[in-house]
Amino acid sequence: MFGPVGVGKTHVAQALGHLAIRLGANVRFAKTSRILADLAGGHADRTWDRRLRELVRPDVLILDDFAMRQLTASQADDLYELVSERQGRSLILTSNRAPSDWYPLFPNPVVAESLLDRLINTSHQVITNGPSYRPNKRPRAGGTEKTNKPSIK
Template sequence: MHPMPELIPMLKQLRLSGIMDSLEIRNRQAIDEKMAYTDFLALLIQDEVARRTQRKFDLRIRRAGFRNQKTLEDFDFSFNPAINKAQIMDLATCRFMEEKACVLIVGPCGTGKSHIAQALGHCAIRQGRDVLFTTQTKLLGQLQAARATNSYDRRLNTLAKVDLLIIDDFGLKPLRTPQDEDIHDLIGERYERRSTIITSNLDLSEWRDAFPNKLLGAATIDRIRHGAYCVVLDGKSYRTTKPLPKPQKKEVEKRVKSSKN
C-alpha cells in the first residue's frame, strides 16, 4: 500500500505538509542510493527547514516595504570611487544593530542613499531581523492618521519595536507641529533600544533647521547622532538622463519653413 494518503492528514496535523513537496523525489533518491532510514529522514527535515527559512525571508521582505529589491551586490561602487566601500561593507555585517546605533546616510540627490539604506535593510533581513522602510512623509502621515483614530500610541509602539527602521528623505520637507513632536517621540522610544537608518539630502549641521521648535530639534538630533555611524556620499548622480533624439532632416527643414512663414 502506498503510504502517501495516510501521511497527508498526519503531516497537516503536525504542520509539516510542506514535506509533501519533496517526499516523492527524496523517496526515489533513498531507494536509488540505498539510504539508511535516518539519512532519508534527515533529508526531509533539511528540506522543511529550508522551506520555512525561505518563507520567513519572503514574508520579512514583503513587510519591509522596500521600494524595490536593492542589494549591495548590485550597487556600482566604481561609479563614484570616493564612496567609502569598506565602511558600507562593515555596516553590512549589521554589527551596528547589536550596538543599537543609528546609521546616517547623507549626500546630494542621486548618489545612492536610498539604495544603500535598503541594501543594509536587506542584509538585516538575511540575518532574521524585522525591517521597515518608509519615507519621512509617509511615516508622519501614518502617525497623523493614527492620532485621528485614537490609535497613535499603538502605532508608535509598533514603530518603536521594529528591529530596524529606515527613514528615507529626512528633512526633504520642513516639519510642522506636531510632526516634530512625533519624530521626537519615535526617536526617543527607539533610542539605545533599536537601530534606525536615516537618509537625507541635508548636511548633518542642517538637520536641526528642519524642526520648527529648535529646542525639540536639538534634543532629537542629539539622540540620533549619539554613537551613530555617518556615511557621506558625494559625486555624480546615478540618475542619468538619456539624450534627446536628434530631429530628422525633413523635420528640421519643416521647422525652418514654418519659422520663415
C-alpha cells in the first residue's frame, strides 16, 4: 500500500491486521526501521536466526513505513532474507514511495531486483491518494472540524 503522507495507509494496514486477528490469524505490526534494528541487534549478539524465525512465524506481518530511506547492505540483505523466508505468507507494506522508487534505495542492484521482484510481482498494490488527515487533527479555534476523505484505488 503506497501513497502520500497522512492519507491513512497505516490505519488501513492496522485495520486489515485487526480483521485477520478476528479471523484467527497471528499478526505482527512494526515499523520497518524497528524490524531492521532488531535484526541488526541479532547480528551483534548472535541471535539473528532466532529473531528472523520470530518474524517469519506470524500469519501476517505488517511492515509500516517501508522504503523511507536508503538501506545499508546489511539491512538490504536482512530484508531479502525476511521476505524470502516468508514466501507464501501474508506481508503488508505501507510506503510513501511507489514501488518503482524503491530500487535506488538498495546498495546492491542484484539484491534489489531479487527482493523487489518477490514483493512487487506477487502482490496486490493498493494506491491511496488524497489530502492528509493530519491537518484535520490539529486543534481549531471554536471546535470546527474540517474533513477531507482520502480515496483508495
